Amino acid sequence: MESLVYKCPNCYAELKFSAKDQTFTCDYCGSHFTEQEMQAIAAQIEEHAAQRPKEEVQTDSEFNEHTNVYHCESCGASIMADDNTSATFCYYCHNPVILTGRVEGEYRPSYVLPFQLDRETAVQHFKDWCKKHWFLPKDFLSAAQQERITGLYVPFWVTDVDVAAEMDALGKKVRSWTSGDYHYTETREFAVARKAKVVLKGLPADGASHIDDDLMEAVEPFDYNAVKPFAMQYLSGFYAEKYDMNMAAMFPRIQKRAVQAADQTVRATMKNYTSVSVTRSDIKVMGTKWEYMLLPVWFMSYKYRDKIYEFALNGQTAKFVGEPPLSRGRLAGFCIGLGAAVALIATVLGVLLS
Secondary structure, three states, X not given: OOHHHHEOOOOOOEEEEEOOOOXXXXXXXXXXXXXXXXXXXXXXXXXXXXXXXXXXHHHHHHHXXXXXXXXXXXXXXXXXXXXXXXXXXXXXXXXXXXXXEEOOHHHOOOEEOOOOOOXXXXXXXXXXXXXXXXXXXXXXXXXXXXXXXXXXXXXXXXEEEEEEEEEEEEEEEEEEEEXXXXXXXXXXXXXXXXXXXXXXXXXXXXXXXXOOHHHHXXXXXXXXXXXXXXXXXXXXXOEEEOOOOOHHHHHHHHHHHHHHHHHHHHHXXXXXXXXXXXEEEEEEEEEEEEEEEEEEEEEEEEEEOOEEEEEEXXXXXXXXXEOOOOXXXXXXXXXXXXXXXXXXXXHHHHHHHO
């Protein structure tokens, strides 16, 4: 086999041969493959190993020269901005940030999904959300808080995944009928077997460790049909987070989502049975193709009673997610007022009925 075969098809790290179980294993992402499996996917890896075009190399140079990075010593965030946009505070914890220099070319994304919502529209969506939540702290959306609503390009690894799935199950078909005074139930059992290759396109996972993963998954989906090849002008007026988790670190999350999606896809082919009990399931990621993208999110954080609450607005679709803080004082005031109103109504009714 060529040396290319010994690269992990999921995270592209070096594979090691295990004499114990006769498989090729990856110490970085935990994948393991037989020699036959590696031969079968070698052609796909070769397709992904093409040389980068000159235009990308030129864009790397421009990115290096015109992108500044700011570091937050409080929470560790690394914020990127172009020469014309300076960062003065951390979008996450609101502490001052320090300009630390330029950004290396490895952090240049391949694609960017431009913002579709401007600041004024984003602020209005936050205000509309606040109207639906009565017991927010009084300063939750003060003028100062509105200024901290940040247009942030979040670093995402967007992955195409090839999955091999095998599943055995016991399927049951049950029918019941009544004849005369008797009720009958017939149960038929079937051995069900499925073997499939599932191709999943565009599985996303954010590559910034301190941004809440559940929040970013909740703000999905994004429409990748609108992505553009990365160009510096898209950063103008916005911030971008620098990823700190590479492909190997991201693979467990991608693997989990891919396996869940493949499992649901295979199970969906068994809907013609009354019930299905899976007896064996072997679902394995056989190859990945990664793209590093910047995806648009309007981000706001709010600190209340030593807890940071995070809120995100999809900068393309306007989907809003976040857990509202509860002001105990406002809730207590409401309960006291409600109790007084109930007592007053009871008193009036008592007088009228006496």
